[in-house]
Amino acid sequence: MTRQPPPGERRSANEGPKAAARNRAALVAAAREIYAESGLRAPLSAIAKRAGVGQAVLYRHFPDRSALVFAVLEENVGQIERAAQSVGLADVVGVLTWHQTESAAFVGMLHSEGVGSHAEVPSYAAELSRRVERALRLRLPDGHRLAARSEDLMIAVSMVSGAVTGPTREQREHRATAAWRLLGVEVGPVRPFTG
Template sequence: MAESSEGVSRRNRGPAAAAENRRALIDAAREIFSEQGLAAPFSAIARRAGVGQGSLYRHFPTKIELAVAVFEDNIDDLEHVARAADATLDDLFDSVVAQAKVSAAFVDAVAAARDVPAVQRIGARMISLIGALVDRGRATGALADDIGRDDVMLVVAMLARTVADAPAGEREAVARRARSVFSLGLMPRG
């Protein structure tokens, strides 16, 4: 029997535990990368997840693949927000800020791997959900007609980067200021 990070014996369930192990690894990576940054050792992630390093490497051979898996969860959350009938760009920005406050390492990882197909798929999903919110914002008069998906994607990237780069204790205030500036730039003029 194997011993987990809490010292509790666990029976190796082999392939039957693959999905559960993958989920545990993603959750552990989110926590570890948030605490230690992207340079955190894989062994710390495996230990936190309660799985062996071999299991970690089977699921995620590289850190970028693990970061992408965490970002896919983030995109799932953003898509959920955007699907709400009354969702606005402000709701999206709130969610991006919340994610950026705890995921600075992921912002760095994804920005550094723009040519990786999995990262490009995440970008396409983001553009799609932004497109729906842009259309809704224009229809309600909350968004200037000359603002497009690419403009809002740029705002999302700048917002995430600005919040992620701020010292942890200042992120909330920085997010409020950035949101205020970005919102003014997106509103209808005239």
């Protein structure tokens, strides 16, 4: 027997692809939050619950844990790349800093270049790290202190990532911006890129 909605309540229409896109975005956002709070081994059920969907929906979009981690990291890097196409270096560094303060997984990915030969570092992490470097170099002016040697830029990024500690987002952001300042790098607004 099919349950009829009570009087005055409308049954929601099947939104198809719109709901799928919305569910995927909610899962990625929830995963970012949960990973920041509990690390990459957090239960997938907690991510589904935070996103407001069932685990079946999670698995429909992300067949395993690594696919979800990759989706979060890919979104982070994509924002940095889009920022590098349209804003100056200080603003790109602000976007990078936001992701550093929001995501331990992102910080780990940025450190993957130096350990890319180790089996525990997925190859996609090293590639994402290289994409961040390319994006930053798009806005790095000739003669900038971080352009002196090829490895200087990502060493600076790793140094700042190492400073991103503290129990609150505000503390992590304060330490990250202080580290950039000590390196002589201007930081624009620390926020995600929405453009």
